Amino acid sequence: MNNNIELESAIAALDQYGYDKKHSSDLEQARNKAQMLKYIDSLDFNLRRLLILQEAVNELVESEKRQLAQQESIQTYKTKIINLSRQFNMSYDDVIQVMKQQENS
Secondary structure, eight states: OHHEEEHHHHHHHHHHHHHHHHHHGGGGGOOOOHHHHHHHHTOOOOHHHHHHHHHHHHHHHHHHHHHHHHHHHHHHHHHHHHHHHHHHHOOOOHHHHHHHHHHOO
């Protein structure tokens, strides 16, 4: 009987913890604009610090966009090489070797 009470108590504590995590103003839990705004508001920043935060976020966003664009370009390039290898019935590495030889010529 004592084990049942302890088990129920542990389950209730885990449920409460899960509820608290879902409804906390923790940034790690923020998944949408309203939650992000709630978290930022809880920081109680003045205008100067909010502007610095905005600048930092903008820099991170631009960096992430550049990285994604670079990854897309690389993937497009790889796809073109794969298509060339199929077109000329060559391996991927052989196409790369031919390209290197063309570059050195």
